[in-house]
Amino acid sequence: MLRRHFLRAAAGLAAGAALAAPIAAQAQEPFKIGLILPMTGQSSSTGRQIEAAVKLYMAQKGDVVAGRKIEVIVKDDTGSADITKRLAQELVVNDKANVIAGFGLTPLALAAAPIATQAKTPMIVMAAGTAIITEASPFIARTSFTLPQFTAPMAEWAARNGIKKVVTLVSDYAPGLDSAKTFKEVFTAAGGQVLDELRTPLRSPDFSPFLQKARDLKPDALFLFVPSGQGAQLIKQTAEREFDKAGIKIIATGDVTDDDQLNDMGDVVLGMVNSHHYSAAHDSPENKAYVAAFKAANKFRPNFMSVGGYDGMHLIYEALKKTGGKGDGAALVEAMKGMAWTSPRGPISIDPRTRDIIQNVYIRRVARGADGELYNMEFETVPNVKDPVKEAKK
Numbered sequence: 001m002l003r004r005h006f007l008r009a010a011a012g013l014a015a016g017a018a019l020a021a022p023i024a025a026q027a028q029e030p031f032k033i034g035l036i037l038p039m040t041g042q043s044s045s046t047g048r049q050i051e052a053a054v055k056l057y058m059a060q061k062g063d064v065v066a067g068r069k070i071e072v073i074v075k076d077d078t079g080s081a082d083i084t085k086r087l088a089q090e091l092v093v094n095d096k097a098n099v100i101a102g103f104g105l106t107p108l109a110l111a112a113a114p115i116a117t118q119a120k121t122p123m124i125v126m127a128a129g130t131a132i133i134t135e136a137s138p139f140i141a142r143t144s145f146t147l148p149q150f151t152a153p154m155a156e157w158a159a160r161n162g163i164k165k166v167v168t169l170v171s172d173y174a175p176g177l178d179s180a181k182t183f184k185e186v187f188t189a190a191g192g193q194v195l196d197e198l199r200t201p202l203r204s205p206d207f208s209p210f211l212q213k214a215r216d217l218k219p220d221a222l223f224l225f226v227p228s229g230q231g232a233q234l235i236k237q238t239a240e241r242e243f244d245k246a247g248i249k250i251i252a253t254g255d256v257t258d259d260d261q262l263n264d265m266g267d268v269v270l271g272m273v274n275s276h277h278y279s280a281a282h283d284s285p286e287n288k289a290y291v292a293a294f295k296a297a298n299k300f301r302p303n304f305m306s307v308g309g310y311d312g313m314h315l316i317y318e319a320l321k322k323t324g325g326k327g328d329g330a331a332l333v334e335a336m337k338g339m340a341w342t343s344p345r346g347p348i349s350i351d352p353r354t355r356d357i358i359q360n361v362y363i364r365r366v367a368r369g370a371d372g373e374l375y376n377m378e379f380e381t382v383p384n385v386k387d388p389v390k391e392a393k394k
Protein backbone atom coordinates (compact mmCIF):
# COMPACT_ATOMS: atom_id res chain seq x y z
CA MET A 1 0.00 0.00 0.00
CA LEU A 2 2.71 2.45 1.06
CA ARG A 3 4.93 1.40 -1.79
CA ARG A 4 2.14 1.81 -4.35
CA HIS A 5 1.35 5.21 -2.96
CA PHE A 6 5.02 6.17 -3.20
CA LEU A 7 5.28 4.95 -6.80
CA ARG A 8 2.18 6.88 -7.82
CA ALA A 9 3.51 10.01 -6.17
CA ALA A 10 6.91 9.50 -7.83
CA ALA A 11 5.26 9.04 -11.23
CA GLY A 12 3.41 12.26 -10.63
CA LEU A 13 6.64 14.07 -9.89
CA ALA A 14 8.21 12.70 -13.04
CA ALA A 15 5.29 13.94 -15.11
CA GLY A 16 5.51 17.35 -13.50
CA ALA A 17 5.65 18.58 -9.91
CA ALA A 18 2.22 20.20 -10.21
CA LEU A 19 0.57 16.78 -10.62
CA ALA A 20 2.07 15.24 -7.50
CA ALA A 21 0.09 17.26 -4.99
CA PRO A 22 -3.41 16.38 -6.21
CA ILE A 23 -2.52 12.67 -6.54
CA ALA A 24 -1.17 12.54 -2.98
CA ALA A 25 -4.17 14.49 -1.71
CA GLN A 26 -6.59 12.16 -3.52
CA ALA A 27 -5.33 9.15 -1.58
CA GLN A 28 -6.19 10.94 1.65
CA GLU A 29 -9.70 11.97 0.66
CA PRO A 30 -12.52 10.55 2.77
CA PHE A 31 -14.93 8.10 1.19
CA LYS A 32 -18.34 9.69 1.55
CA ILE A 33 -21.63 7.85 1.98
CA GLY A 34 -24.73 10.01 1.63
CA LEU A 35 -27.40 8.33 3.76
CA ILE A 36 -30.88 9.57 2.78
CA LEU A 37 -33.59 8.43 5.20
CA PRO A 38 -37.03 9.40 6.48
CA MET A 39 -35.91 10.59 9.94
CA THR A 40 -39.22 12.37 10.53
CA GLY A 41 -42.79 11.70 9.37
CA GLN A 42 -44.82 8.51 9.00
CA SER A 43 -41.79 6.30 8.21
CA SER A 44 -39.39 7.75 10.80
CA SER A 45 -38.94 4.35 12.50
CA THR A 46 -37.23 3.17 9.29
CA GLY A 47 -34.79 6.09 9.46
CA ARG A 48 -34.13 5.57 13.16
CA GLN A 49 -33.50 1.82 12.72
CA ILE A 50 -31.19 2.16 9.72
CA GLU A 51 -29.17 5.03 11.16
CA ALA A 52 -28.65 3.06 14.38
CA ALA A 53 -27.49 -0.02 12.41
CA VAL A 54 -25.07 2.01 10.25
CA LYS A 55 -23.55 3.54 13.39
CA LEU A 56 -23.28 0.11 15.01
CA TYR A 57 -21.53 -1.34 11.96
CA MET A 58 -18.98 1.47 11.96
CA ALA A 59 -18.42 1.23 15.72
CA GLN A 60 -17.70 -2.50 15.29
CA LYS A 61 -15.60 -2.41 12.09
CA GLY A 62 -13.92 0.97 12.34
CA ASP A 63 -14.10 3.96 10.02
CA VAL A 64 -11.08 3.35 7.79
CA VAL A 65 -11.38 0.97 4.82
CA ALA A 66 -8.53 0.32 2.36
CA GLY A 67 -6.83 3.49 3.58
CA ARG A 68 -9.94 5.65 3.14
CA LYS A 69 -11.67 7.33 6.04
CA ILE A 70 -15.40 6.59 5.85
CA GLU A 71 -17.66 9.58 6.33
CA VAL A 72 -21.44 9.18 6.55
CA ILE A 73 -23.63 12.19 5.83
CA VAL A 74 -27.19 11.64 7.09
CA LYS A 75 -30.01 13.58 5.40
CA ASP A 76 -33.71 13.55 6.34
CA ASP A 77 -36.04 13.36 3.33
CA THR A 78 -39.14 13.28 5.62
CA GLY A 79 -40.58 10.58 3.32
CA SER A 80 -41.06 13.03 0.41
CA ALA A 81 -39.79 11.93 -3.02
CA ASP A 82 -39.12 15.53 -4.14
CA ILE A 83 -36.84 16.01 -1.16
CA THR A 84 -35.09 12.66 -1.72
CA LYS A 85 -34.32 13.70 -5.28
CA ARG A 86 -32.97 17.11 -4.26
CA LEU A 87 -30.85 15.61 -1.46
CA ALA A 88 -29.42 12.93 -3.80
CA GLN A 89 -28.47 15.65 -6.27
CA GLU A 90 -26.83 17.81 -3.60
CA LEU A 91 -24.95 14.85 -2.16
CA VAL A 92 -23.40 13.80 -5.48
CA VAL A 93 -22.77 17.33 -6.83
CA ASN A 94 -21.85 19.40 -3.76
CA ASP A 95 -20.61 16.82 -1.26
CA LYS A 96 -19.06 14.55 -3.93
CA ALA A 97 -20.59 11.51 -2.22
CA ASN A 98 -19.02 8.24 -3.44
CA VAL A 99 -22.16 6.26 -2.62
CA ILE A 100 -25.75 7.19 -1.86
CA ALA A 101 -27.72 4.86 0.41
CA GLY A 102 -30.89 4.44 2.48
CA PHE A 103 -34.27 4.98 0.70
CA GLY A 104 -37.07 4.21 3.13
CA LEU A 105 -39.95 3.89 0.66
CA THR A 106 -40.28 2.82 -2.97
CA PRO A 107 -41.20 6.25 -4.41
CA LEU A 108 -38.11 7.70 -2.70
CA ALA A 109 -35.80 5.09 -4.22
CA LEU A 110 -37.31 5.58 -7.67
CA ALA A 111 -36.86 9.37 -7.40
CA ALA A 112 -33.12 9.01 -6.71
CA ALA A 113 -32.36 6.29 -9.29
CA PRO A 114 -31.85 8.62 -12.32
CA ILE A 115 -29.33 10.64 -10.32
CA ALA A 116 -27.32 7.52 -9.51
CA THR A 117 -27.26 6.68 -13.22
CA GLN A 118 -26.29 10.18 -14.33
CA ALA A 119 -23.54 10.56 -11.74
CA LYS A 120 -22.39 6.91 -12.05
CA THR A 121 -22.70 6.71 -8.27
CA PRO A 122 -23.54 3.40 -6.54
CA MET A 123 -26.93 3.52 -4.84
CA ILE A 124 -27.53 1.04 -2.03
CA VAL A 125 -31.22 0.44 -1.37
CA MET A 126 -31.37 -0.51 2.32
CA ALA A 127 -35.17 -0.41 2.80
CA ALA A 128 -37.52 -0.08 -0.18
CA GLY A 129 -38.94 -3.34 -1.54
CA THR A 130 -40.79 -3.06 -4.86
CA ALA A 131 -39.36 -5.63 -7.28
CA ILE A 132 -38.59 -3.23 -10.16
CA ILE A 133 -36.38 -0.86 -8.13
CA THR A 134 -33.09 -2.53 -9.07
CA GLU A 135 -34.02 -2.14 -12.74
CA ALA A 136 -34.31 1.64 -12.38
CA SER A 137 -30.51 2.07 -12.50
CA PRO A 138 -27.50 -0.18 -13.23
CA PHE A 139 -25.85 1.52 -10.22
CA ILE A 140 -28.39 0.14 -7.71
CA ALA A 141 -27.69 -2.80 -5.42
CA ARG A 142 -30.23 -3.83 -2.78
CA THR A 143 -29.69 -5.18 0.73
CA SER A 144 -33.33 -5.04 1.88
CA PHE A 145 -35.85 -7.43 0.27
CA THR A 146 -38.47 -7.61 -2.44
CA LEU A 147 -42.18 -7.96 -1.68
CA PRO A 148 -42.67 -10.89 -4.09
CA GLN A 149 -39.66 -12.62 -2.49
CA PHE A 150 -41.39 -13.15 0.85
CA THR A 151 -45.03 -13.00 -0.30
CA ALA A 152 -44.73 -16.09 -2.53
CA PRO A 153 -43.71 -18.40 0.38
CA MET A 154 -46.64 -17.06 2.45
CA ALA A 155 -49.11 -17.93 -0.34
CA GLU A 156 -47.56 -21.39 -0.71
CA TRP A 157 -47.79 -22.00 3.03
CA ALA A 158 -51.45 -20.92 3.09
CA ALA A 159 -52.32 -23.29 0.22
CA ARG A 160 -50.53 -26.16 2.00
CA ASN A 161 -52.32 -25.50 5.29
CA GLY A 162 -56.00 -25.85 4.51
CA ILE A 163 -56.67 -22.24 3.48
CA LYS A 164 -58.79 -22.19 0.31
CA LYS A 165 -60.30 -18.69 0.12
CA VAL A 166 -58.40 -15.48 0.86
CA VAL A 167 -59.07 -11.75 0.78
CA THR A 168 -55.94 -9.61 0.35
CA LEU A 169 -55.63 -6.16 1.92
CA VAL A 170 -52.54 -4.08 1.09
CA SER A 171 -51.34 -0.47 1.05
CA ASP A 172 -52.25 1.17 -2.24
CA TYR A 173 -48.80 1.80 -3.71
CA ALA A 174 -46.16 -0.18 -5.60
CA PRO A 175 -45.00 -2.62 -2.86
CA GLY A 176 -48.61 -3.37 -1.88
CA LEU A 177 -49.54 -4.03 -5.49
CA ASP A 178 -46.46 -6.29 -5.87
CA SER A 179 -47.50 -8.22 -2.80
CA ALA A 180 -51.19 -8.62 -3.75
CA LYS A 181 -50.28 -9.68 -7.30
CA THR A 182 -47.74 -12.25 -6.14
CA PHE A 183 -50.10 -13.63 -3.52
CA LYS A 184 -52.88 -14.10 -6.07
CA GLU A 185 -50.62 -15.68 -8.71
CA VAL A 186 -49.01 -18.17 -6.35
CA PHE A 187 -52.15 -18.96 -4.34
CA THR A 188 -54.40 -19.53 -7.36
CA ALA A 189 -51.70 -21.64 -9.07
CA ALA A 190 -51.79 -23.84 -5.94
CA GLY A 191 -55.59 -24.21 -6.24
CA GLY A 192 -56.67 -21.38 -3.90
CA GLN A 193 -59.11 -18.58 -4.62
CA VAL A 194 -58.71 -14.84 -3.97
CA LEU A 195 -62.19 -13.42 -3.27
CA ASP A 196 -61.22 -9.75 -3.36
CA GLU A 197 -58.14 -7.52 -3.47
CA LEU A 198 -58.56 -4.52 -1.15
CA ARG A 199 -56.24 -1.49 -1.13
CA THR A 200 -55.88 1.04 1.67
CA PRO A 201 -54.45 4.57 1.28
CA LEU A 202 -50.75 4.90 2.12
CA ARG A 203 -51.14 8.19 4.00
CA SER A 204 -52.99 8.21 7.36
CA PRO A 205 -55.06 5.12 6.60
CA ASP A 206 -58.28 4.15 8.36
CA PHE A 207 -58.46 0.41 7.83
CA SER A 208 -61.94 -0.10 9.35
CA PRO A 209 -64.15 0.02 6.23
CA PHE A 210 -61.78 -2.33 4.37
CA LEU A 211 -61.65 -4.75 7.30
CA GLN A 212 -65.46 -4.80 7.50
CA LYS A 213 -65.66 -5.58 3.79
CA ALA A 214 -63.11 -8.38 4.17
CA ARG A 215 -65.07 -9.89 7.09
CA ASP A 216 -68.34 -9.78 5.14
CA LEU A 217 -66.77 -11.83 2.34
CA LYS A 218 -66.16 -14.73 4.81
CA PRO A 219 -62.78 -15.94 3.53
CA ASP A 220 -60.76 -18.66 5.31
CA ALA A 221 -58.02 -16.08 5.79
CA LEU A 222 -57.24 -12.39 5.37
CA PHE A 223 -53.77 -11.62 3.99
CA LEU A 224 -52.24 -8.28 5.06
CA PHE A 225 -49.37 -6.04 3.95
CA VAL A 226 -48.66 -2.51 5.17
CA PRO A 227 -45.21 -0.88 5.27
CA SER A 228 -43.09 -0.78 8.42
CA GLY A 229 -44.59 1.69 10.90
CA GLN A 230 -48.28 0.97 10.18
CA GLY A 231 -48.59 -2.55 11.60
CA ALA A 232 -49.68 -1.65 15.14
CA GLN A 233 -52.63 0.43 13.97
CA LEU A 234 -53.69 -2.19 11.43
CA ILE A 235 -53.55 -4.97 14.03
CA LYS A 236 -55.49 -2.88 16.56
CA GLN A 237 -58.29 -2.27 14.07
CA THR A 238 -58.19 -5.90 12.92
CA ALA A 239 -58.61 -7.07 16.54
CA GLU A 240 -61.70 -4.85 16.94
CA ARG A 241 -63.41 -6.77 14.12
CA GLU A 242 -62.92 -10.13 15.92
CA PHE A 243 -62.00 -12.13 12.83
CA ASP A 244 -61.27 -15.13 15.05
CA LYS A 245 -64.93 -15.28 16.12
CA ALA A 246 -65.90 -15.48 12.43
CA GLY A 247 -63.39 -18.31 11.90
CA ILE A 248 -61.17 -16.12 9.70
CA LYS A 249 -57.39 -16.48 10.10
CA ILE A 250 -55.07 -13.50 9.73
CA ILE A 251 -51.86 -14.04 7.72
CA ALA A 252 -49.39 -11.36 6.66
CA THR A 253 -45.97 -10.34 5.54
CA GLY A 254 -43.59 -9.65 8.41
CA ASP A 255 -43.80 -5.91 7.69
CA VAL A 256 -47.06 -6.04 9.68
CA THR A 257 -45.56 -7.88 12.67
CA ASP A 258 -42.51 -5.61 12.61
CA ASP A 259 -40.13 -6.17 15.56
CA ASP A 260 -40.12 -2.40 16.07
CA GLN A 261 -43.86 -2.33 16.90
CA LEU A 262 -44.72 -5.93 17.79
CA ASN A 263 -44.59 -5.36 21.55
CA ASP A 264 -47.20 -2.59 21.22
CA MET A 265 -49.70 -4.96 19.58
CA GLY A 266 -50.44 -7.06 22.66
CA ASP A 267 -51.85 -10.57 22.97
CA VAL A 268 -54.25 -10.20 20.01
CA VAL A 269 -51.32 -10.87 17.68
CA LEU A 270 -50.24 -14.13 19.41
CA GLY A 271 -50.21 -17.07 16.99
CA MET A 272 -50.36 -14.96 13.84
CA VAL A 273 -48.47 -16.63 10.96
CA ASN A 274 -46.42 -14.43 8.64
CA SER A 275 -43.42 -14.61 6.29
CA HIS A 276 -40.27 -12.49 6.23
CA HIS A 277 -36.50 -12.46 5.96
CA TYR A 278 -35.57 -11.21 9.44
CA SER A 279 -36.66 -11.76 13.02
CA ALA A 280 -34.97 -10.41 16.16
CA ALA A 281 -35.51 -13.99 17.40
CA HIS A 282 -33.57 -15.59 14.50
CA ASP A 283 -31.56 -18.34 16.12
CA SER A 284 -27.93 -17.90 15.07
CA PRO A 285 -24.73 -16.77 16.82
CA GLU A 286 -24.48 -13.81 14.40
CA ASN A 287 -27.98 -12.61 15.25
CA LYS A 288 -27.61 -13.09 19.00
CA ALA A 289 -24.48 -10.92 18.88
CA TYR A 290 -26.23 -8.37 16.64
CA VAL A 291 -29.33 -8.03 18.82
CA ALA A 292 -27.23 -7.77 22.01
CA ALA A 293 -24.94 -5.09 20.55
CA PHE A 294 -27.84 -3.18 18.98
CA LYS A 295 -29.82 -3.15 22.23
CA ALA A 296 -26.73 -2.09 24.21
CA ALA A 297 -26.21 0.86 21.85
CA ASN A 298 -29.89 1.87 21.52
CA LYS A 299 -32.98 1.91 23.68
CA PHE A 300 -34.90 -0.27 21.22
CA ARG A 301 -34.50 -3.65 19.53
CA PRO A 302 -33.52 -4.09 15.86
CA ASN A 303 -36.11 -4.76 13.15
CA PHE A 304 -35.81 -5.88 9.52
CA MET A 305 -35.02 -2.35 8.34
CA SER A 306 -31.97 -2.26 10.59
CA VAL A 307 -30.39 -5.33 8.95
CA GLY A 308 -30.86 -3.70 5.54
CA GLY A 309 -28.69 -0.85 6.83
CA TYR A 310 -26.16 -3.08 8.59
CA ASP A 311 -25.71 -5.32 5.54
CA GLY A 312 -25.66 -2.30 3.22
CA MET A 313 -22.63 -0.99 5.11
CA HIS A 314 -21.00 -4.41 4.85
CA LEU A 315 -21.54 -4.40 1.09
CA ILE A 316 -19.96 -0.94 0.76
CA TYR A 317 -17.00 -1.79 3.04
CA GLU A 318 -16.23 -5.07 1.27
CA ALA A 319 -16.59 -3.58 -2.22
CA LEU A 320 -14.20 -0.77 -1.26
CA LYS A 321 -11.69 -3.35 0.00
CA LYS A 322 -11.99 -5.18 -3.34
CA THR A 323 -11.28 -2.01 -5.35
CA GLY A 324 -8.30 -1.28 -3.10
CA GLY A 325 -9.87 1.96 -1.91
CA LYS A 326 -10.78 3.22 -5.38
CA GLY A 327 -14.08 5.09 -5.34
CA ASP A 328 -14.91 4.55 -9.04
CA GLY A 329 -18.68 3.91 -9.18
CA ALA A 330 -18.71 1.25 -11.90
CA ALA A 331 -15.84 -0.66 -10.24
CA LEU A 332 -17.62 -0.60 -6.88
CA VAL A 333 -20.86 -1.96 -8.36
CA GLU A 334 -18.88 -4.69 -10.18
CA ALA A 335 -17.25 -5.60 -6.85
CA MET A 336 -20.67 -5.87 -5.20
CA LYS A 337 -22.02 -8.38 -7.73
CA GLY A 338 -22.00 -11.90 -6.35
CA MET A 339 -20.82 -10.84 -2.88
CA ALA A 340 -21.96 -13.38 -0.27
CA TRP A 341 -21.83 -13.29 3.52
CA THR A 342 -23.59 -14.28 6.74
CA SER A 343 -25.97 -11.58 7.90
CA PRO A 344 -27.78 -11.52 11.25
CA ARG A 345 -30.79 -12.71 9.17
CA GLY A 346 -28.91 -15.76 7.78
CA PRO A 347 -26.88 -16.38 4.59
CA ILE A 348 -27.31 -13.67 1.93
CA SER A 349 -25.76 -12.69 -1.41
CA ILE A 350 -26.09 -10.11 -4.16
CA ASP A 351 -27.37 -11.72 -7.36
CA PRO A 352 -24.71 -10.83 -9.97
CA ARG A 353 -27.35 -10.73 -12.70
CA THR A 354 -29.90 -8.44 -11.03
CA ARG A 355 -27.93 -6.77 -8.17
CA ASP A 356 -30.83 -7.77 -5.94
CA ILE A 357 -30.60 -9.68 -2.68
CA ILE A 358 -30.87 -13.47 -2.43
CA GLN A 359 -31.88 -14.59 1.06
CA ASN A 360 -33.79 -17.12 3.14
CA VAL A 361 -37.46 -16.51 3.77
CA TYR A 362 -38.84 -17.75 7.07
CA ILE A 363 -42.41 -18.67 8.01
CA ARG A 364 -42.95 -17.45 11.56
CA ARG A 365 -45.56 -17.43 14.31
CA VAL A 366 -45.90 -14.66 16.88
CA ALA A 367 -45.20 -15.92 20.40
CA ARG A 368 -43.95 -14.65 23.73
CA GLY A 369 -40.23 -15.15 24.27
CA ALA A 370 -38.46 -16.16 27.47
CA ASP A 371 -37.85 -12.46 28.21
CA GLY A 372 -41.62 -11.76 28.10
CA GLU A 373 -41.43 -9.83 24.81
CA LEU A 374 -43.33 -10.71 21.63
CA TYR A 375 -41.32 -12.20 18.78
CA ASN A 376 -41.77 -13.74 15.35
CA MET A 377 -40.65 -17.34 15.95
CA GLU A 378 -39.35 -18.96 12.77
CA PHE A 379 -40.63 -22.50 12.13
CA GLU A 380 -40.00 -23.08 8.40
CA THR A 381 -37.19 -21.90 6.12
CA VAL A 382 -37.30 -21.45 2.35
CA PRO A 383 -33.61 -21.15 1.49
CA ASN A 384 -31.89 -18.72 -0.93
CA VAL A 385 -34.97 -17.08 -2.45
CA LYS A 386 -34.42 -14.84 -5.49
CA ASP A 387 -36.90 -12.15 -6.48
CA PRO A 388 -39.51 -14.22 -8.37
CA VAL A 389 -40.53 -11.30 -10.62
CA LYS A 390 -37.04 -10.99 -12.11
CA GLU A 391 -36.68 -14.78 -12.27
CA ALA A 392 -39.86 -14.96 -14.39
CA LYS A 393 -38.40 -12.37 -16.83
CA LYS A 394 -35.24 -14.43 -17.48
Ligand code: PHB
Pocket: 104, 105, 106, 107, 127, 128, 129, 130, 175, 226, 227, 228, 255
Ligand atom coordinates in the same frame (compact mmCIF):
# COMPACT_ATOMS: atom_id res chain seq x y z
C1 PHB B 1 -41.47 0.32 0.31
O1 PHB B 1 -41.98 1.45 0.21
O2 PHB B 1 -40.86 -0.21 -0.63
C2 PHB B 1 -41.61 -0.43 1.59
C3 PHB B 1 -41.50 0.24 2.79
C4 PHB B 1 -41.66 -0.46 3.99
C5 PHB B 1 -41.91 -1.82 3.97
C6 PHB B 1 -41.99 -2.51 2.77
C7 PHB B 1 -41.85 -1.81 1.58
O3 PHB B 1 -42.06 -2.49 5.13
